[in-house]
Amino acid sequence: MGRLVEGDWVATGADPRKKGGRFQRSDTQFRNWITADGSTGFKAEAGRYHLFVSHACPWAHRTMIFRKLKGLTDMISVTYVDPMMLENGWEIKTDSPVPDARYMYHVYQAADAHYTGQCSVPVLWDKTKNTIVSNESSEIIRMFNDAFGDLGADPHDFYPEALRPEIDEVNERIYHSLNNGVYKSGFARTQEAYDENVEVLFDTVDWLEKRLSAQKYLAGSEITEADWRLFTTLIRFDAVYFGHFKCNKKRIIDYPNLDNYLRELYQMPGIAETVVMDEIKTHYYGSHETVNPTRIVPKGPLLDFTAPHNRDRFDT
Numbered sequence: 322m323g324r325l326v327e328g329d330w331v332a333t334g335a336d337p338r339k340k341g342g343r344f345q346r347s348d349t350q351f352r353n354w355i356t357a358d359g360s361t362g363f364k365a366e367a368g369r370y371h372l373f374v375s376h377a378c379p380w381a382h383r384t385m386i387f388r389k390l391k392g393l394t395d396m397i398s399v400t401y402v403d404p405m406m407l408e409n410g411w412e413i414k415t416d417s418p419v420p421d422a423r424y425m426y427h428v429y430q431a432a433d434a435h436y437t438g439q440c441s442v443p444v445l446w447d448k449t450k451n452t453i454v455s456n457e458s459s460e461i462i463r464m465f466n467d468a469f470g471d472l473g474a475d476p477h478d479f480y481p482e483a484l485r486p487e488i489d490e491v492n493e494r495i496y497h498s499l500n501n502g503v504y505k506s507g508f509a510r511t512q513e514a515y516d517e518n519v520e521v522l523f524d525t526v527d528w529l530e531k532r533l534s535a536q537k538y539l540a541g542s543e544i545t546e547a548d549w550r551l552f553t554t555l556i557r558f559d560a561v562y563f564g565h566f567k568c569n570k571k572r573i574i575d576y577p578n579l580d581n582y583l584r585e586l587y588q589m590p591g592i593a594e595t596v597v598m599d600e601i602k603t604h605y606y607g608s609h610e611t612v613n614p615t616r617i618v619p620k621g622p623l624l625d626f627t628a629p630h631n632r633d634r635f636d637t
Contacts, residue, residue: 323410323426328435330426332408343505343514349457350438355445355464357471363447363454365468367396370454371418372461373428373444375411376597377404377604379500379553380458381443386549387465389591392475397465402442404600406608410440418448429453459492462546479546487540491547498525500554507566507612515567523570526579533578537635548586555583556596559622561605565612574624587626596626 323332355363355370372388374381388397398418402411402425411425419428426440432453445454445461455461466479480488502522509515529551532539539547554562555573562568574580587593606618 322406322439323408324439325426325429325436327437328430328433330409330424343509343511349441349455350436351432351444351453351456352460353454354460355454355468357468363450365472366449367469367472368398369447369449370396371398371400371446371448373400373402373413373417373425373442373446375402375404375442375604376595376600378442379557380441382553382556382595383458383550384443384445384461384465385595386553386592387462387479387546389595390475390477390479390549391465391469392473393465393469396469396472396474404604404607406604411442418446419451459550462549466546479544479549481543481545484540484543484545488545488547491539492550494525495529495547495551495554498522499529500550503554503558503562503566503568506568507562507609519568519570522568526571526573526576530576530578533582537632542635552583552586552592555579556587556626557601557605559624560598560602564619565605565609581630581632584626584628584630585632588630593626598624 323330325331353363354361355365357365359365372381372384374385376382385399388394388399399415400413400417401415403414405412409424409426413422413424413428417428419431422428422431424440425442425444428444428446429436429438429440431451441456443458443461444456445464446452447454455464463480465474470476498521502518502525505518506515506522509518529539536542538544539551558568559572559574563572573583587596602618606613607616610616
């Protein structure tokens with residue numbers, strides 16, 4: 322995978338995220354924060370901010386879901402990248418506010434001419450300051466959650482103060498063992514690394530199945546950001562992670578509570594349109610040559626996320 326080194330694009334070479342046969346995700350580097358009052362230098366304003374996203378990427382998918390749920394589609398514009406990520410990284414395929422940017426690395430260069438690191442999505446761009454606000458998905462969704470209320474955003478709070486300790490605890494486990502765990506299993510380069518990470522991953526899946534047998538959502542009766550952070554991994558699991566990343570002890574469809582929970586979330590208003598399964602499969606099977614050298618994208622599995630679910634049983 323290519324990356325920028327002191328502002329120059331390097332298309333080949335060893336991936337610094339893979340060390341000793343183990344995948345280690347790089348830290349995000351742009352961590353500015355949008356606030357309602359602008360005290361951070363980034364004030365919430367309609368039309369000022371722009372998202373660069375991929376339909377394929379689960380981290381970018383989080384931000385698209387929150388943009389939809391919070392009613393920000395008319396306030397925050399979007400650029401989509403091509404699902405294939407090849408020698409030049411993510412290729413921009415729709416209009417962009419960054420002049421002459423063909424690839425995502427051009428966006429990073431525009432923000433920092435000496436940037437060193439991965440040129441990932443999502444990216445939240447400030448059209449006023451012409452720079453990147455953030456490329457950390459977990460922080461972008463919290464900005465969307467609470468910064469735009471005075472501008473007419475949906476008032477539902479997905480990170481309520483009373484539930485924050487529980488949400489944070491759940492997020493922490495799911496991030497390390499499952500959201501990122503599928504990558505640690507799929508990109509493992511030794512049997513030991515794979516065995517270790519896939520066992521931890523399915524320990525968490527078993528824990529989630531049990532948790533969701535007793536309550537409707539991860540933090541109780543109220544849907545929170547923890548549910549949507551999990552959703553973007555679950556929706557990709559049977560189609561991609563089970564086969565492509567060898568996370569194949571069981572499928573999500575084999576877990577009655579998780580499977581019904583996944584379908585409930587998918588069927589919530591506005592969510593289905595954020596899921597583009599063809600691009601998800603094209604990206605993973607077509608871009609990861611070291612995992613799938615033929616780049617052949619499979620036709621299956623056939624998944625029906627619109628089938629009835631039983632999660633309403635918790636409402637009585």
